[in-house]
Amino acid sequence: MGYKPQLYILILCISIVFSARTDAQQNKPMVLQTTLHGQTFSLSPTTCVTNKNDETCQMDLHIVLEDSSIKENVCIFLSGTSLGCWFSQTMPEFISVKLLRAQQLVIKEENGKTLFSQTLFIKYIEPIKKRRRINNPWSIF
C-alpha cells in the first residue's frame, strides 16, 4: 500500500505536463521563429486583429531571415499571390498585408523551392452577431 502516494504524484505530474501542453497549443505565438533548410526565419505577428467580421485587416509583417546564405532571390506569396521578390539581404524589414480571412504566407526561392510557410490568422474584436431563427430550419408546414 506504500506505493499510493507515489502513484498520485506521478498522475499529478502527468496531468500538469499534459495541461501545459494543451495551453501551449491553444495560444498561438505572436512571434514565430523556425529553422528550415538551414535558414532561420522569424515572423511577427501571425494574427491580425480587426473590429468587425468581413472587414479587411491590414498589418505590417516583420520578416527576418537570420544568418542567411541564400544566393537566389526570395519571393513572398500570400495565398498564391506574389507580394514581391527580393535578394535575401535587401528584403524590407516590414511587409504590409491585407487579410479578409486566414491566409497562407509562403516564402520561396525563385526556383520555386519553399523555404517557409505560415498561416496568418484574423481575429475580430466585435463578435459575429447572431440571431435566433423564428422558425425551425427546414420547416415547410
Add this chain to the structure above:
Amino acid sequence: MQALATRIKYVLLLLIVNASLPVFACENPKNCRDNEYVENNSWEFGVAIGAGVRTNPLSGGDDIPLVLIPDIAWYGDNAYFDNGELGYQWVQSNDFALETFIEINRERAFFSFWHPENIFVNSNFIEGSFPASPQDDRQNILSSTPITVENVAKRRWAVDAGIRAHKYFDHTEFNVALFYDVSGTYDGGHLEANYYYRWQIPKWAFSVNTRVTWKSESLIDYYYGVSLMDTNSFDLLYSGESTVNVGLYAKASRTINENWQWLIMASTEWLGDGMTDSPIVVESEINTVFVGLAYRF
C-alpha cells in the same frame, strides 16, 4: 371525445419523453449547422434532396411528394424572411421575442396541388377570381358527384398577417401566434400554440414539438365548407365550424461535414371535427415523412 383523449395522451407522452431526455448544449453555435441561430444580415440557403410525402386529407386530393425541400432565410437586425414568412421582430431577448409578419396561408395547398395555379401561388389571389367564371364553374360542378377537390369551386390563396410571442427556456420554447386574413379571402383567422424541445448530442440535432391550432369558423367554412357552389346534393352541404387540430412534429439531423447533413422529419396532425365533418375531408389526419440529404450553401 376518444380521439381527443388519444391526442392528449400523445402530447403527454411527448412531454414525459422530453423531460427524461439527456441534454447537450451546443458549445459553439457557429459550428452547429442545424441550430436555430443565424448570422445577422446574411442569407441562409439550403436544399434537402430525398424522399418523402405529405398526405392529403381531401377527397380526390393528391398526396404532396417531398423530393426537394428548400430552406431560405435572411435575418437583419430586426427584419427577417424565413421560409416564406416576412416579418419584423419588435422584441428579441434571450428569453422573450415578439414579432409581426405576413405569410401566405397554406390551407389552399391541399386543393389540386398539381394544378399550375398551385405552382404560381399568387395567380388566383391577384386575379381575385372566386370562381374565375362563376356560371361555367357552377355548371361543371352541379353535374358531378361525388364531391372531390377536382369538382368543387376554386378556393383562393390567402395572405395572413400575424403576431407571435415566444418564451424561451434552456432547451424549450413556447410560442403563441395569431394569424388574420388580410387578403379578404376567408375573412377569419387562426391561432397557434407551439411547444418545442430541442437538444443535441455529438453530430446529431433533434427537435420535437407539439402544436395546437384553432381555426375560425370562417376559415373552415371557406376552405372546407360545401355550398351549392360546390355540389347539387343537399345531403353534402356543409357549413364550416371552428375547429382545433393537434399536431406532433419531429426532426433529426446528423452532421456529415460543414455543408452536408442527413435530415429526417416526421409529423402527424390530427384534424378537428370542424374539418373532418366536411364531406371534402376524408382523412382525419395529415402525415408527413421525409428522409434525405441536406446541403447548406
